[in-house]
Amino acid sequence: MIMPFLKGLATTLRMVFTKPITQQYPEERREMYPRWRGHPELTVDPDGRRRCVACTLCLVVCPSNAIKGIVPAEGPEHEKYPMAFTIDLQRCIFCGLCQEACPKAAIKLNNLYELAQYDKSLLILDIDRATQKESKLRTPDWL
Numbered sequence: 001m002i003m004p005f006l007k008g009l010a011t012t013l014r015m016v017f018t019k020p021i022t023q024q025y026p027e028e029r030r031e032m033y034p035r036w037r038g039h040p041e042l043t044v045d046p047d048g049r050r051r052c053v054a055c056t057l058c059l060v061v062c063p064s065n066a067i068k069g070i071v072p073a074e075g076p077e078h079e080k081y082p083m084a085f086t087i088d089l090q091r092c093i094f095c096g097l098c099q100e101a102c103p104k105a106a107i108k109l110n111n112l113y114e115l116a117q118y119d120k121s122l123l124i125l126d127i128d129r130a131t132q133k134e135s136k137l138r139t140p141d142w143l
């Protein structure tokens with residue numbers, strides 16, 4: 001009778017002094033693995049310009065129609081760029097096909113994983129909100 005009690009007490013005491021494996025989310029965020037497939041985002045060159053040339057390959061390969069509304073435009077030196085680009089995170093299945101298909105490494109999946117929002121329209125990213133620098137700042141609206 002006393003032995004099981006002592007064993008249970010020993011386990012309890014051991015756990016009291018063991019570092020907890022749980023995290024205090026959302027104050028503590030998990031560091032994702034480098035190959036984690038999170039939100040797709042448009043990458044930029046060191047000079048801050050988007051790499052995208054509006055070829056629409058990502059839109060064609062996307063199996064869930066999460067990429068839409070790519071409006072191509074042409075610059076003074078005939079360089080192509082998108083005037084509009086929409087990524088709908090509500091539809092994205094994080095398959096990474098867009099990243100694989102892109103000939104310019106202009107779209108990649110980042111390490112963001114939160115999708116819960118009170119305002120669902122925040123999950124539909126226009127070209128600015130889909131671009132790398134801004135996506136780093138994106139947080140759920142409940143934080």
Ligand code: SF4
Nearest residue numbers: 062092093095096098
């Ligand atoms: S990760 Fe997959 S589902 Fe999401 S936008 Fe890219 S191709 Fe579409």
Ligand code: SF4
Nearest residue numbers: 052053055056058102
């Ligand atoms: S992100 Fe890549 S594949 Fe998609 S339109 Fe731009 S250049 Fe083409």
